[in-house]
Amino acid sequence: MNMKRPRRPLTLRDVSEASGVSEMTVSRVLRNRGDVSAATREKVLTAARTLGYVPNKIAGGLASQRVNLVAVVIPSLSNMVFPDVLGGISAELDDTGLQPVVGVTNYSPPREDAVLYDMLSWRPSGVILAGLEHNKAARAMLENAGLPVVEIMDVDGTPIDCAVGISHKRAGAEMAEEILNAGYRRIGFIGTHMPEDHRARKRLAGFEARLGEAGIALAAREFYQGGSSLLKGRELTERILSREPDLDFLYYSNDMIGAGGLMWCMEQGYDIPGKLGLAGFNGVELLDGLPMRLTTTDARRIDIGRRAARIVAGKEPKPEDGVVAFAPTFLPGDTIRSR
Amino acid sequence: MNMKRPRRPLTLRDVSEASGVSEMTVSRVLRNRGDVSAATREKVLTAARTLGYVPNKIAGGLASQRVNLVAVVIPSLSNMVFPDVLGGISAELDDTGLQPVVGVTNYSPPREDAVLYDMLSWRPSGVILAGLEHNKAARAMLENAGLPVVEIMDVDGTPIDCAVGISHKRAGAEMAEEILNAGYRRIGFIGTHMPEDHRARKRLAGFEARLGEAGIALAAREFYQGGSSLLKGRELTERILSREPDLDFLYYSNDMIGAGGLMWCMEQGYDIPGKLGLAGFNGVELLDGLPMRLTTTDARRIDIGRRAARIVAGKEPKPEDGVVAFAPTFLPGDTIRSR
DNA sequence: CGCAATCATGTTACCGTTATCGTGTCCGGC
DNA sequence: GCCGGACACGATAACGGTAACATGATTGCG
Incomplete structure (x- = not known):
């Protein structure tokens, strides 16, 4: 040429x-x-x-004072939750000429500030970011930027501009409800010890609240640091069950560790879901191929991604009250007794 | 304020x-x-x-005619391989002021052209892209762009500028070697039917070549379309084994379907690795928590990401011959007989 | 046939920042 | 007291496009 x-x-x-x-x-x-x-x-x-x-x-x-970028700011890539959200976003942005650009905060607020600052310096047409909890600096930046901001995943709180997500309090409460209905009573919780993972925190709060209404308290809880993996799920399950052998249900803060726990319990010969029930959170595709399907809650990640994208793209107006709340969907799976 | x-x-x-x-x-x-x-x-x-x-x-x-972006172009997010590569890249770019921007091609060459065109229009300081096979248009763009280009994952071919990866032919051949050494003879292959997944193709080529040297041909092969999942691995494994019940080894083109196959075989009560061996490819973290550890090859994803980033960042010079070849590492796991 | 509307193209003035060079001040040394 | 250099800052001209308006040619229509 x-x-x-x-x-x-x-x-x-x-x-x-x-x-x-x-x-x-x-x-x-x-x-x-x-x-x-x-x-x-x-x-x-x-x-x-x-x-x-x-x-x-x-x-x-x-x-032209216009840039066809949409900043997408999320806490982590490693969970299998992210690709779904981004998938929904890209799908919906595809015919708009807009392009997502991803920034990762690692659940660190200072890092979130930095990532946002960096993203905004490119003057994108919109911002999609995970969560409703942000530093004052971050909120100020976003408010001053004068562009559409959609906070995703969570709706328990006050959005800067508007929010698309599920109520994690409700997701936790509904899971508690199902567990209680199925007759389990000595319930343990396993989750990450991350003060900045507000959604996990809210789920647990909603979960415990509902248990409390039934006069029941968590019988045990186990926290861990760092990323989630099957291996971690195994370790923690072993630990909690050796400490409290008579637990009859384990609620995990995500599917990955839940699946790890499930693997371990099956190997140990626990009667699932008869004597021991298990549940996770997210509804990731991974669960579909496991020996038993883990009970979980679909966090509506694709729907959330799509809807958020539609809003920043101006395909649909911002919701009246600033909030689009999807219903977290209970997926019974095989690890909870059916009535 | x-x-x-x-x-x-x-x-x-x-x-x-x-x-x-x-x-x-x-x-x-x-x-x-x-x-x-x-x-x-x-x-x-x-x-x-x-x-x-x-x-x-x-x-x-x-x-300033300078932009602190590095374009990273990869075929897919869904495999668990991507986050590792990007992790390596970000880690190494962190102290350089450079920032990765990701584009996804979905294994479609025209889409790769489009993504590259788009990325280059932001005048990034460098490009990291997966694979050595590209359209003429893409190659021309990259050659004309006058910036560092690192092709990653694969080294079986001629790089535009330079390449960092492993030899997939070698990875396939070495796995064949291990399988043969372990005494398996009736070997089946399960992989994706994607003409554009050149690395999977090369692995299979290397694999069959080595089998051929030993006078052995693949006893069966099964291909599938679309993404990889545990479920897909189950289905295909069932299909290939019902078609060819006397297979004694299954080589999967990635860990995800391999793990699915493993789940299925365990449920069916196959004697693993005694009567039936299994192996995948990638070395993903997921495997660590499964009931048995799937035999696999570590594709050195983090190393590749780091090294590629170091080169585009100018932390180290381009290799003399344009190629950095890591050694694919055999991970024995539990699903192959040990000698 | 004349005039306005339409089409196809060119001109000009920015967009918000940085590279480069210039200017004024202060200071120490002889 | 003069000079050279470091220091602290400002003025100006790009950077490579696009918005907005201007222009000349063509067309449609009464």
Whole structure:
């Protein structure tokens, strides 16, 4: 194709000279905007192609004061929850010309501030970020930025602009309800010890609240640090059950450790769900292939991603009261007694 | 803090006026560049903070002709392989001021072209992309872009600029070697039917080549479409074993379906690894908590991510011959007979 | 046939920041 | 007291596009 290696990066001017029209016309052709005759369009396109011109969005963005990016700020990649959310977002953004850009905070508020600062410095068209709890600095930035902000995953709190998610308090309460209805009474909880994982905290709160209404208290709880894995689930389950052997139900703060616990209990020959019930949270695809299907709650991740994307893309208006609450869905699975 | 909601976005000029110095000086303060007295620095910083000013990287990037982004282009998020690679990249980029931006191609070459085009239009400082096989258009873009390009995961081929990865032919061959050494002879393969998954293809090629040297041919093969999941692994395993009941080994193209197969075989009461051996590929963390540890090959994803990042960041020079080949590492697990 | 509307293109003025160079001040040394 | 250099800062001109308006050519229509 083009034989000479252009050491100076190509600009509109190069294409304009190569095709004998003004830079403006080239710009119009490349963006399909405004009237250009079929003939010139063709000339310009071939010129651009043979030169190997790639438009400069930095310059374009500055000139037009518009950038086709949506900042997506989430706490972690490692959970299997993220790809679903992002999947929903991308699917919905696909036909809007908008593009998601992901930032990861590792559940660290200072890091969230930094990531947001960085993202906002690109002047994106919108922000989707996980959670309702943010530093004052972060809130201020977002309020001042003057762009659509959708906080996702959680609706238990006050959104900056608007929120799309589920109530984790409700998810916890509903799981407690199901467990109690199934007749379990000595219930243990296993979860991460992360002060910044507010959603896990709220689930536990809702869970305990409902138990409390029934006059029941958690019989045991076990916390862990760091990421979730099957292995961690095994260890913690062994630990909690050796400490409190007569537990009849274990509620895990996510499916991954729940599945690990399930593996361990099955190996140990526990009667599941007869003598011991298990439940996790999220509804990840992983569970579908396990020897038993873990009882869990579908966190509606794809729906949340889609809806959030629709809002930042302006495909639908922000909700009246600023909140879109999906219903967390109980998935019975095989690890809870059915009535 | 600032009471009036500024509808016009803040610029350096606002900070400059608020602090009584020139925009240039504000810029210097905010970037820690050039000589500024401690007093002015302080004034500027407080002004910026109280206004809630966030720099505009669009304008900055245009002016300085530098953008602190590294484009990372990968085929998929869903495999558990991606977070590891990105983890390695982020870890190594963290202290360089560079930031990864991810694009996903879904194993579609036209989509890869589009994603690259889009990424390059942001004029990033470097590109990391998976695989060595690309459309002519993609290769041309990357060659013309005049920036460091690191192709990762694979080294069986000719890199555009340089490559960091493992040889999948070798990974396949070494697994074949281990299987043969363990005495298995009637071997089946289960993998995705994706013409664009070149690495899976190369592994299979290397695998069959080594079997061929021993005078053995694959006794059966089963392909599937779409993403990998435990469930898919179960189905395919059932199918291949009902078709060819006397297989004594199953080689899976990834750990996820391998684990699914393992689950199914265990439930069916197969004697593993005595009568039937199983192996996957990748070495994902997931395997650590399964009832048996699946035999697999560590694809060195974190190492690859780190090394690629070091190269684009200029922390280390490009390799002489353009290639950094890590050794795929055999992980025996529990699903292959040990000698 | 004349005039306005439409089409196809060009001109000009930014967009918000940084590179570069220039200017004024202060200080020490001889 | 003069000079050179470090220091602290400002003025100006890009950077590569696009919005908005201007222009010339063509067309439609009464």
